[in-house]
Amino acid sequence: MWEKSVGVTAESRTPQRERSAVFAAVGAHVPSIVVTNDDLAARLDxxxxxxxxxxxxxxxxxVEPGGSTSDLAIAAGMAALRAAGSDASIDAVVLAxxxxxxxVPATAPAVAAGLGLAGVPAFDVDAVCSGFVYGxxxxxxxxxxxxxxxxxxIGAxxxxxxxxxTDRATAPLFGDGAGAVVLRAGEPDEPGALLAFELGSDGALAELITVRDGWFAMQGQAVYRQAVTRMAGAARGVLARTGWEPGDVDSFVGHQANLRILRAVGADLGVDADRVHTNVTEVGNTVSASIPLALAHAHAAGRIRAGHRVLLSAFGGGATWGAATLVWPELS
Known part of the structure; x- marks a missing residue:
C-alpha cells in the first residue's frame, strides 16, 4: 500500500523560510448510476x-443504495495517489x-485507512460547497x-x-462524486503553488441552505443572488491579492452549482466565456467535489494546461465563500 508517515512533527522536518502547497496530482471519481433529465421527468412534474x-x-x-461518501473519497484519493506516483507519500488527509x-466519528480517518494510510492525521472540513477551497x-x-x-x-x-x-426544485440539481489533489511542499513562486486565498462567511444567512427533517432545503432565488455576488467578490479579492487582473485569468473554475451562476460570475468578472470551465451539464452540482472534479476533467481534456493562470471560486451553505489562485503545473 501507499507509504505513510506516522507521528509527524515540525521538528522532524528541514526548516524552510517559506513553504507553499504545490499541486502534484489530481484524481476524480463519479459513481456508475446515471440519472438523466428524462428519468426525473418520468416521476416528477x-x-x-x-x-x-x-x-x-x-x-x-x-451512488448505489448503501453507497457512501467514503467509498467515493477512497476511489478519488486512489486516483490522485496513482497520478502522483513516487510523490505519493502522504503526511495528512483532509476530507471536505x-x-x-x-x-461521529469523522469520515476522513476511515478514508485514510481505506487508502492504506492508517496512522496519519486525518480530519473532515465542512463548508458545504466552499469546502474544497477551505480545504x-x-x-x-x-x-x-x-x-x-x-x-x-479530497472533496466528496x-x-x-x-x-x-419528490422535490422538483432540488432533485434535479445534485449528483454525487469525489475529486482529490495531492499537495506537496514547494517554493511559493513555482508552478502549481497556491498563491493567495480569500475566505469569508456570514452565519446570518444560515437558513438559505440547510437540512430540515432529514431533507436538503434551499431558498433558490436568494441563493442565486448570494452565489453570484459572493463568488465574484471573493474572486476580485483574491485577484487583487495575487496581483492579477480578470483579463489575466486563463482558466476560471467556479463551484459547479448551475450553468447560469457560472456564466453570471464570469460575466460579472469580465472573464471570457471560453475561459470559464464547466462540467455541471454532465455531473450536476457535486457540492465539495465540484471544483476538484471540474479541475480533473478540464486537465484530462487539455482545457487547463501548464502555465495557465487559474482562478477558483465557490459559495456554499453557512453561508461560506472562498477563492484561490495558482499557475497550473505540468501534471501527468
Missing part, C-alpha cells in the same frame, strides 16, 4: 427542457464533505507550518442521499 433551461444540467451520477458517513487553505497551512510535506485533499459528497426525490 418537470421536463428535460425545463431542467436544462434553468440549470444547464442534463445528467448526474448517484457535508455528507459524512456518520455524524486548500487548511492544507496550505499544514504545509507552510512544516506540519506536513504532502497532504491528500453524496447529496442524492439527503435530497428529497
Amino acid at each position: 418537470t421536463s428535460d427542457e425545463w431542467i436544462t433551461s434553468r440549470t444547464g444540467i442534463r445528467t448526474r451520477q448517484v 464533505t457535508s455528507t459524512p458517513d456518520r455524524l 486548500l487553505a487548511v492544507a496550505n497551512g499544514l504545509i507552510a507550518a512544516a506540519t506536513a510535506d504532502r497532504v491528500l485533499l 459528497d453524496t447529496f442524492s442521499t439527503i435530497v428529497d426525490p
Whole structure:
C-alpha cells in the first residue's frame, strides 16, 4: 500500500523560510448510476427542457443504495495517489464533505485507512460547497507550518442521499462524486503553488441552505443572488491579492452549482466565456467535489494546461465563500 508517515512533527522536518502547497496530482471519481433529465421527468412534474433551461444540467451520477461518501473519497484519493506516483507519500488527509458517513466519528480517518494510510492525521472540513477551497487553505497551512510535506485533499459528497426525490426544485440539481489533489511542499513562486486565498462567511444567512427533517432545503432565488455576488467578490479579492487582473485569468473554475451562476460570475468578472470551465451539464452540482472534479476533467481534456493562470471560486451553505489562485503545473 501507499507509504505513510506516522507521528509527524515540525521538528522532524528541514526548516524552510517559506513553504507553499504545490499541486502534484489530481484524481476524480463519479459513481456508475446515471440519472438523466428524462428519468426525473418520468416521476416528477418537470421536463428535460425545463431542467436544462434553468440549470444547464442534463445528467448526474448517484451512488448505489448503501453507497457512501467514503467509498467515493477512497476511489478519488486512489486516483490522485496513482497520478502522483513516487510523490505519493502522504503526511495528512483532509476530507471536505457535508455528507459524512456518520455524524461521529469523522469520515476522513476511515478514508485514510481505506487508502492504506492508517496512522496519519486525518480530519473532515465542512463548508458545504466552499469546502474544497477551505480545504486548500487548511492544507496550505499544514504545509507552510512544516506540519506536513504532502497532504491528500479530497472533496466528496453524496447529496442524492439527503435530497428529497419528490422535490422538483432540488432533485434535479445534485449528483454525487469525489475529486482529490495531492499537495506537496514547494517554493511559493513555482508552478502549481497556491498563491493567495480569500475566505469569508456570514452565519446570518444560515437558513438559505440547510437540512430540515432529514431533507436538503434551499431558498433558490436568494441563493442565486448570494452565489453570484459572493463568488465574484471573493474572486476580485483574491485577484487583487495575487496581483492579477480578470483579463489575466486563463482558466476560471467556479463551484459547479448551475450553468447560469457560472456564466453570471464570469460575466460579472469580465472573464471570457471560453475561459470559464464547466462540467455541471454532465455531473450536476457535486457540492465539495465540484471544483476538484471540474479541475480533473478540464486537465484530462487539455482545457487547463501548464502555465495557465487559474482562478477558483465557490459559495456554499453557512453561508461560506472562498477563492484561490495558482499557475497550473505540468501534471501527468
